[in-house]
Amino acid sequence: MRLLLIRHGQSVGNAAQRIQGLQDAPLTVVGRAQALALGQRLQNGYDIRALYASTLLRARKTAEIIAALLGLTVTCDDRLKEYDCGVVTGMCFEDVASQYPEIARGWQKDPWRVPIPGEEGLDVFQQRVLSAMHDIIASHEGKDTVAVVAHGGTLGAYLTGLLGLDFRKRQPWMFDNASLSMVVLGGVRPRLTLLNDTCHLNHAPKERNP
Secondary structure, eight states, X not given: OEEEEEEOOOBHHHHTTOOOTTOOOXXXXXXXXXXXXXXXXXXXXXXXXXXXXXXXXHHHHHHHHHHHHHTOOEEEEGGGSOOOOGGGTTOOHHHHHHHOHHHHHHHHHOGGGOOOTTOOOHXXXXXXXXXXXXXXXXXXXXXXXXXEEEOXXXXXXXXXXXXXXXXXXXXXXXXXXXXXXXXXXXXXXOEEEEEEEOGGGTTSOOSOOO
């Protein structure tokens, strides 16, 4: 089974460099173009049988743009949403530094170990993501190719769990907007065969255009 992991296209929050979390920001013009470019890439050689997405608008719209090109419907799962960042949701770093200076100072030292009032909690977050991914995989036995459109935090939570890494430590990867990663499941162990690939965006708009 091939599992395609897709981060949503650029959102208004991304363009403004805001901490989005559960904030339901739409895609920018650039983000929609990125989703279209990725969908066009996936038309050739992937034979995707099912497409899942987070319920947040930026992921759901990315999935819908891809689905329209592939002739698929999108199945949304609330468990694929981004991490709930608590009180800093929607803020830029300057806002955090002004309103929560102790958090801003902590981020500069070790952003993975700074408590935030109202946040979801890393263990709870990872468990809900892994639960969603387990159910998706269980629904597609055999050699199906399945795509999941979600968020950087969601994809990181899944990969660290899959590969047995510590989710409380800095992760050895990042996920750009509209990036494509791929995991091959089955056999002795899962294989990460593609990570944060954005070659399909070479000719897509790159300016920050909300």
